[in-house]
Amino acid sequence: MNSDLLFDFSVNKENKTVYIVREFNADLELVWKAWTTVELLDQWWGPKPFVAKTKFMNFEVGGRRFFAMVSPEGQERWFIQKFTSISPKTNFKTYNTFADKDENPELLGSEWDFNFSEQNGTTKVSITIYNESLARLEKMIEMGTLEGCAMQFKNLDELLETLSQK
């Protein structure tokens, strides 16, 4: 991992919005592909120890991605991501909802706005996530707040720190 790469993360609780900015050490073409191709997405989207499993994905306006986050115990949490706007290699927007395994969406969702731009071989991805309710914003990371999971992240941090000191 290149520590020179920008990573910004902020939550505005007042307007229920999350902003995320990250740079990647690759050209726009490749980064866009990694975010919009199902085979590639599933390889990185699930934050360890979770794994992302996409049942289907139609990357077109009006199309959907139906996917699950699978825990190490095999527990599945399903999501529907509807593509509401696509400007190739520049921007795409989605409307995300939690769902059950039969594709029935929950009532409230969140709007996601992904922006891509390249400068000198580095590609910047900016994400804005607007949630219709704070409760949902909270739920969005419910799985991440599980005690065990938080511990695992912590363990990983410590492990990486130990390794990097060697």
Next chain:
Amino acid sequence: MRRDIFQAIADPTRRAIIALIALQAMTPNALAEHFDTTRQAVSKHLRILTECELIKQEHKGREIYYQLEINKMKEIDKWIEQFRKIWETRFNQLDDLLSIIKK
């Protein structure tokens, strides 16, 4: 109804109340002077904040003072940190993938 810290901070008046009592413990009357709303409205916000365990009452003589539960406020930071962590992990995985498919 379930109450939590995110409900507590979802309202501008409640955020203002939190900001005021973060400086010093205050009585409901003293708090109400800072707002154009009725005393009842302020009481309602205080009740919600109490239910969210973000503030607590303290009796001093015949007066009730409200004070902030600092540790509860920290829960918000903790929560955001965990969320940030998820994205950090995810992006590091993407870094690895990009370096592989680049070749």
